Amino acid sequence: MREAWITDLRADGFTESSIAKRLRRGDVLRNAPYLAVPCLVMDGSHTYPDPRRNTAEREMFTVATGAGVQNFLIHLAVEGLGSAWVSSTMFCRPTVREILNLPDNWDPMGTVAIGHPASPPRDRAPRNPADYTIIR
Numbered sequence: 001m002r003e004a005w006i007t008d009l010r011a012d013g014f015t016e017s018s019i020a021k022r023l024r025r026g027d028v029l030r031n032a033p034y035l036a037v038p039c040l041v042m043d044g045s046h047t048y049p050d051p052r053r054n055t056a057e058r059e060m061f062t063v064a065t066g067a068g069v070q071n072f073l074i075h076l077a078v079e080g081l082g083s084a085w086v087s088s089t090m091f092c093r094p095t096v097r098e099i100l101n102l103p104d105n106w107d108p109m110g111t112v113a114i115g116h117p118a119s120p121p122r123d124r125a126p127r128n129p130a131d132y133t134i135i136r
Helices: 002-011 016-024 051-078 087-091 093-100
Strands: 034-036 039-041 082-086 106-108 111-115
Touching (some): 002 087, 039 051, 051 082, 093 106
């Protein structure tokens, strides 16, 4: 996966120092004791005779997968575990399928790094929902 990303970044014209900086962002995955790779599987989806509804069906499954990942992250926190969702596997799905021996119809939707947090989460100031809610 790392090599696929380097190839893409070089093709995009990034400098070697910029590539090295971006690669360090993946340390959370390389250093995590456990990784989970959630996958989108369209089993049970409907097929329609037009692209508009087929696109909507895939989007619905994508949103549901995201909700499932969020619920997973919340449950990990309830269990006292730290986690971080990183999107990288979405950019090299064929590589991930090959390495993990996944079926062709399984779409990796990022990776969740899982481990015990180095320190407790810091307190955050309460937020006022009016600051980010629009009612019409």
